[in-house]
Amino acid sequence: MSYTVLVFVKQVPDTQNISGDAMTPEGTVNRAALPAIFNPEDLNALELALQLKDRYGVRVVVATMGMPAAAEVLRQSLYRGADEAILVTDRALAGADTLATSYTLSCCAKKVGKVDLILCGRQAIDGDTAQVGPQIAEKLAMPQICYVEDVLEFGNGRIVAKRAIDGGYEVLEAPLPALLTVIDSNDPRPMNAKKIMKFKRARTASEVAKAHSNSNYTDGQTVDDELKKLEEAGLLIKEYSAADIGADPARIGFPGSPTKVKQVMSVVLTASEAKSVPATAEGVSLLIHELISDHTLG
Amino acid sequence: MANFFKDNADLMFTLNNLELAEVAKLKEEGYKFAQEFDNAPADFADALDNYNRVLEVVGEICGDRIEPRSRTVDAEGPHFADGVVTYHPLTVQNLNDLKQAGVMGVMLDHKFGGLNFPVSVYTMMTEMVSRADGSLQNIFGLQDIAETINFFGSDEQKEKYLPGFASGEYDGSMDLTEPDFGSDLQSVRLRAWQDEKTGQWYLNGMKRFITNGCAKVHLVLARSEEGTSDGRGLSMFICEACPQLVVRRIENKLGIHGVATTELQYNDVPAVLCGKRRFGLIKYVMSLMNGARVAISGQAIGIAEAAYREARKYAAERMQFKKSIDQFPAIYDMLAGMKVKLTAARALLYETTRVVDLRNGYTHLVEHGENVSADDRAKQKYYNKVAAVLTPMCKALATEMANQVAYDAIQIHGGTGFMKDFNAERFYRDARITNIYEGTTQLQVVAAIGGVIQRDNDVRIQELASLDYTGKLARLRDTVMKLHARQLEAVKFVAEKKDPAYHDLMARSLVEMETYIFVGLLLLRDAMKCEDRAAIAERFILDAVPEFEKRFMRVTSGDVTLIDNKRDIIDY
Numbered sequence: 001m002s003y004t005v006l007v008f009v010k011q012v013p014d015t016q017n018i019s020g021d022a023m024t025p026e027g028t029v030n031r032a033a034l035p036a037i038f039n040p041e042d043l044n045a046l047e048l049a050l051q052l053k054d055r056y057g058v059r060v061v062v063a064t065m066g067m068p069a070a071a072e073v074l075r076q077s078l079y080r081g082a083d084e085a086i087l088v089t090d091r092a093l094a095g096a097d098t099l100a101t102s103y104t105l106s107c108c109a110k111k112v113g114k115v116d117l118i119l120c121g122r123q124a125i126d127g128d129t130a131q132v133g134p135q136i137a138e139k140l141a142m143p144q145i146c147y148v149e150d151v152l153e154f155g156n157g158r159i160v161a162k163r164a165i166d167g168g169y170e171v172l173e174a175p176l177p178a179l180l181t182v183i184d185s186n187d188p189r190p191m192n193a194k195k196i197m198k199f200k201r202a203r204t205a206s207e208v209a210k211a212h213s214n215s216n217y218t219d220g221q222t223v224d225d226e227l228k229k230l231e232e233a234g235l236l237i238k239e240y241s242a243a244d245i246g247a248d249p250a251r252i253g254f255p256g257s258p259t260k261v262k263q264v265m266s267v268v269l270t271a272s273e274a275k276s277v278p279a280t281a282e283g284v285s286l287l288i289h290e291l292i293s294d295h296t297l298g
Numbered sequence: 299m300a301n302f303f304k305d306n307a308d309l310m311f312t313l314n315n316l317e318l319a320e321v322a323k324l325k326e327e328g329y330k331f332a333q334e335f336d337n338a339p340a341d342f343a344d345a346l347d348n349y350n351r352v353l354e355v356v357g358e359i360c361g362d363r364i365e366p367r368s369r370t371v372d373a374e375g376p377h378f379a380d381g382v383v384t385y386h387p388l389t390v391q392n393l394n395d396l397k398q399a400g401v402m403g404v405m406l407d408h409k410f411g412g413l414n415f416p417v418s419v420y421t422m423m424t425e426m427v428s429r430a431d432g433s434l435q436n437i438f439g440l441q442d443i444a445e446t447i448n449f450f451g452s453d454e455q456k457e458k459y460l461p462g463f464a465s466g467e468y469d470g471s472m473d474l475t476e477p478d479f480g481s482d483l484q485s486v487r488l489r490a491w492q493d494e495k496t497g498q499w500y501l502n503g504m505k506r507f508i509t510n511g512c513a514k515v516h517l518v519l520a521r522s523e524e525g526t527s528d529g530r531g532l533s534m535f536i537c538e539a540c541p542q543l544v545v546r547r548i549e550n551k552l553g554i555h556g557v558a559t560t561e562l563q564y565n566d567v568p569a570v571l572c573g574k575r576r577f578g579l580i581k582y583v584m585s586l587m588n589g590a591r592v593a594i595s596g597q598a599i600g601i602a603e604a605a606y607r608e609a610r611k612y613a614a615e616r617m618q619f620k621k622s623i624d625q626f627p628a629i630y631d632m633l634a635g636m637k638v639k640l641t642a643a644r645a646l647l648y649e650t651t652r653v654v655d656l657r658n659g660y661t662h663l664v665e666h667g668e669n670v671s672a673d674d675r676a677k678q679k680y681y682n683k684v685a686a687v688l689t690p691m692c693k694a695l696a697t698e699m700a701n702q703v704a705y706d707a708i709q710i711h712g713g714t715g716f717m718k719d720f721n722a723e724r725f726y727r728d729a730r731i732t733n734i735y736e737g738t739t740q741l742q743v744v745a746a747i748g749g750v751i752q753r754d755n756d757v758r759i760q761e762l763a764s765l766d767y768t769g770k771l772a773r774l775r776d777t778v779m780k781l782h783a784r785q786l787e788a789v790k791f792v793a794e795k796k797d798p799a800y801h802d803l804m805a806r807s808l809v810e811m812e813t814y815i816f817v818g819l820l821l822l823r824d825a826m827k828c829e830d831r832a833a834i835a836e837r838f839i840l841d842a843v844p845e846f847e848k849r850f851m852r853v854t855s856g857d858v859t860l861i862d863n864k865r866d867i868i869d870y
Contacts, residue, residue: 017299190359193352193400193413197337200351233336 003058003116003155003176005049008105008136009042009077011070012126038073041121045182047189048151049119050081056154058116059083063108065093065101068206074237078199079191086112087204090242092253098127100256102135107245109140117159118179122147133181143174149185203230204239300365302426303357306603308641309422312648313349315827321416321652322346324659335408349419355399356423364392364430368556371431372724375555378548383512383558392434393466396427402438403464405445410456411464417589417658418651421596425644428600432728433556435597436509442589443470443517447536450573450582455536459515471513472586473505473562480507481741483519483579484529488564490520499571501537501564507549507735511560514539517586518569519578533578537569553727588685590736591693592654595647598700598732599640605700605707605725606636612722613710623710632710636703638837643696645820646813650688657681684758687749690742695813697733704729740806747805750812751789762819771822771832774839778818781846785811788853799861807849814842 013034015022021033049060062077063086064070074085088108096104109115118140120133130146137144145161149169153160160173161180203211205227212223230236242252250256277283291297303309322345323329331338339345367388377384385393396402404420406412420441428435444463447455462468479485488503501520505511516537523531537543542565549559573582610633613624623629660678664670704726708715715722733739749755759782767775788811792804821835860867 190363190395190399191355192398193355194337194411195400196351196355197339197348197413200347 003052003056004112004114005052005058005060005117005119006109006112006115007042007046007049007060007062007077007082007119008132009046009062009064009073009121010039010124011036011064011066011073012039012124013037015125036069036072038076039121039124039126041123041182041184042073043121043188044184044186045119045121045180046077046080046082047186048148048180048182049117050189051186052117052151052154053081053083058154061086061112061115063088063105063112065089065096065104065108068204068210071204071207071237074204075199075202076191078202079195080189081192081195084238085202086238086240088240088242088245089204089206090252092242092249095254095257096252097257097259098129098131098135099258100252102132102139103251103256104242104245104247105132106136106139107247108240109136111240111245116176117154118142118177120179120181122181122183130181133179137179140177140179142177142179144179144181145172145174146181148180148182151180199235201230201233202235202237204237206239300361301354301357302360302365302429303353303422305361306357306426308644309353309425311824311828311831312644313353313419313422314346315824316418316648316652318342318346318349318416318418318652318655321418321655321659324656324663325414325416331408331414338408338414348413349415352401352413352415353419353422353426356396356401357426359395359399360426360430363395364427364434367392368431368434369721369724371433371556373555376548376558378545378558381545383545383548383560385558386556389434389437389556392431393437396438397466402441402466403444403460404441406441406448406460406464410448410460412460416651416655417592418648418655421592421647421651424593424596425600425603428597429604430600431556432597432601432604432725433554435593435600436554436557437469439590439593439597440470440472440510440513442586442593443472443515444468445589446472446517446582446586447572449585450534451536452572455570455572459536463515468515469510469513470515470517471508471510472590473508473511473516473518474583474587475505475507477504477506481738483583484532485527486519486521486532486579488518488520490522490533490535490569491524492522499535499569500566501535501569502566503564505562505564508560508562509557511562512539512545512558516543517572518564519583520569522571522575522578529579530576532580532583533575534572534582535569535578536572537567540567542567551731553724553730587736588654588689591689591742592647592651594732594736595643595650595693595696598697598729599643599647601725601729601732602636602640602643602696602700602703605704605722605729606633606640608721608725609633609636609707609710612714629710632706634837635841636706638834638841639699640703641831641834642817642821642838643692643699645824646688646692646695646817649816649820650685650692653681653685653688657685680757683749683754687746687754690737690745691809691813691816693736694733694739694742694746694809695817697729698739700729700732743806743809744802746809746812747801750808751793753786753789755812755816759816759819762823765823765826767822767826770836771825774836775819775822777839777843778815778822781811781818781843782815784846784850785815788850791854791856795856797858800856800858803861804853807853811846811849811853814846818842 014037022030052058053060060082061084062074062082064073065088068089071087074087078085093104109118123130134144145163147163148161149164150162152162157176158173159176159178162169162171164183208226209223277287319342322342326339329340332340339348371386371388374386376386403412404415408414424435424439427438444460447459474483476486490499490501492499501518518535518537519532520535521531522533544563546561546563551559613629613633614622616623624633660674660681663674664678708722708726711720711722714720763775763779792801818839821838825832825835
């Protein structure tokens with residue numbers, strides 16, 4: 001019996017390589033100025049899934065919720081060895097907070113069908129909330145193990161995972177299906193040349209439609225013909241709308257997001273001079289007096 | 299976040315301007331494989347896109363993974379105990395990354411699980427791997443062994459070995475050199491004998507300086523014809539690692555520490571004949587060596603690229619007399635000279651690989667194709683001839699350049715460069731072997747001089763010279779073609795002298811003179827395509843003129859005093 005591992009990934013702005021115009025004057029992220037990348041810890045989750053594929057022959061399905069352009073992280077997943085890719089995209093999903101996102105992704109998981117394990121990166125570098133993984137688990141009533149470094153055992157309806165805790169690690173067992181969030185603990189494999197040469201042609205339906213938007217179809221070929229050809233070749237990235245995954249319109253996007261941004265502040269951190277304190281009793285004493293006098297202490 | 303492809307403007311320019319359309323079409327046999335393999339390209343744009351994408355992946359692996367491990371690999375190297383070689387764990391990780399990226403069978407056919415890429419693109423990977431870790435190339439580059447089996451092995455041998463090479467499960471070694479015979483391979487003694495009843499071959503003897511001699515699959519040059527003493531008594535064999543094949547030791551070397559260089563003892567090792575008897579050296583090993591010479595040229599250029607970048611960075615950061623030292627003429631003269639030499643060697647390397655690819659393509663077409671035309675046969679013959687002269691010219695230029703660039707990189711670092719804390723000394727040590735193995739520079743000259751005297755490059759020289767240059771580039775072209783006229787004069791002078799000793803003594807100068815002309819024209823061609831390259835082309839040609847003249851004076855002097863007085867000088 002073959003297991004299915006579902007990996008949720010996200011395309012994020014590359015906040016680790018910030019340039020001068022990364023923020024708009026209003027204090028929001030200027031997405032146009034930042035390159036879009038594969039969220040780093042989602043790559044670790046994918047790597048863990050691919051290791052399970054190497055060890056146990058599981059089927060790896062990768063899914064993302066995002067703009068049509070997020071298909072690129074799905075292709076990158078296929079280049080690394082994922083078996084199937086799903087894009088959940090819909091204008092109605094815009095503005096989702098973690099509650100609406102986790103609801104949408106839980107609907108996506110149900111749509112996939114029998115899933116034995118869900119892997120998520122611990123958190124995305126654009127929001128750093130680390131809430132989406134656990135919320136999906138709650139909505140699907142699955143046991144969850146967070147901060148996972150490695151899977152020690154998998155099969156026979158159970159999983160044994162090693163997770164990081166303060167000052168060490170612990171080993172936990174959970175029944176399947178379960179959800180794990182994965183930290184930066186493995187070395188994601190490089191993309192594979194032959195898979196790149198094959199899956200660079202993988203497309204979503206909206207990408208095909210866009211490529212044909214100026215076509216007058218003089219060759220008689222229609223978008224449907226092309227989609228059919230892609231599907232036969234295993235190159236069609238599945239694309240679902242909110243309705244396709246049976247999501248309740250009230251629980252997705254803006255309407256489904258109770259989080260309200262009250263104020264955005266642009267905090268400018270100014271570097272001040274470093275000061276060295278001699279490691280002597282006098283040095284420490286002087287430092288303490290200074291901290292008391294500027295009210296840092298006391 | 300380093301990418302050794304995307305940060306290298308020269309390499310990216312080269313890939314996209316090398317005009318590989320004919321090469322790719324031959325390699326993909328008119329793109330017929332696209333019907334059968336879902337990763338085979340459908341046309342040239344598709345193929346070129348594949349090359350770019352895969353080079354980008356290899357560039358990232360080299361920059362982000364391999365290079366950061368290279369200092370430790372150099373310091374600690376492989377381990378040898380009880381006849382077993384164990385590679386450094388970081389070397390194992392490097393190879394694992396490359397295997398996962400699927401680039402261990404780059405040139406192999408689609409049907410064997412390879413990428414079916416041309417030599418030109420493979421060599422670009424070679425270059426990047428070498429820039430990241432010079433010693434790793436000696437393992438990555440052993441793909442030439444699979445390629446040799448692919449060219450000359452039986453169908454059964456191909457089926458048996460090539461898929462394993464493509465997946466990275468098999469690694470190889472080429473076992474040629476013996477304790478007493480290195481350059482003089484035709485005297486090789488390792489004995490191959492055949493059991494008359496079973497027909498089974500066995501190998502007996504010693505091999506020395508064998509790169510990765512702990513490999514699973516060995517190509518061995520051995521004497522199969524009893525009573526012979528020359529190259530025509532040698533055949534090529536395939537054998538596998540087994541208890542009868544003993545690794546006796548690994549060498550303690552100046553450079554390329556990451557790879558094991560071994561001494562091997564063959565105690566009746568079972569083997570199979572690869573190709574035909576007696577063709578071992580004269581056909582198969584010469585082909586294998588020529589492939590390896592291209593690869594070593596790539597290795598040399600990769601190491602030089604690393605050394606140049608280190609020197610440039612250091613010179614920009616190092617302040618003396620309140621200025622960064624790259625603002626002093628003595629330093630920027632060196633830096634510019636390094637860059638020009640590096641770019642020049644790369645231009646010649648990829649012109650060479652393109653010709654090698656065309657030779658391979660037309661050879662395959664002539665030997666296996668249907669409806670082979672007279673034109674196809676003529677092209678095969680032509681590219682075979684040109685590849686035979688460009689390959690040694692290229693190896694001589696690239697490997698001597700790498701040594702010079704690595705030397706200058708230490709010089710720019712000053713005392714710091716002499717210290718083991720910096721990378722410059724490692725590049726210097728790693729570069730040092732490149733102009734020795736796979737034939738010393740002196741032997742490359744022997745291999746190239748015939749083609750220079752026969753003027754095998756003249757068709758290409760005229761092609762390049764007749765491109766539509768204007769302005770400064772046209773004037774520079776005229777400068778080069780004046781050198782060309784004098785080269786014809788020098789060649790005639792030596793040929794008419796009919797003195798073998800004088801011919802051999804002047805050979806290196808003549809080959810170098812030819813190289814200045816040929817590379818000058820290649821750089822002009824590139825400058826015409828990209829204006830930003832004009833300054834490099836100009837610098838190369840203006841520097842080439844006095845170098846050429848110096849050699850011209852020597853060659854046409856008729857001076858035989860060294861031939862006459864050598865013992866008086868050497869033995870004083």
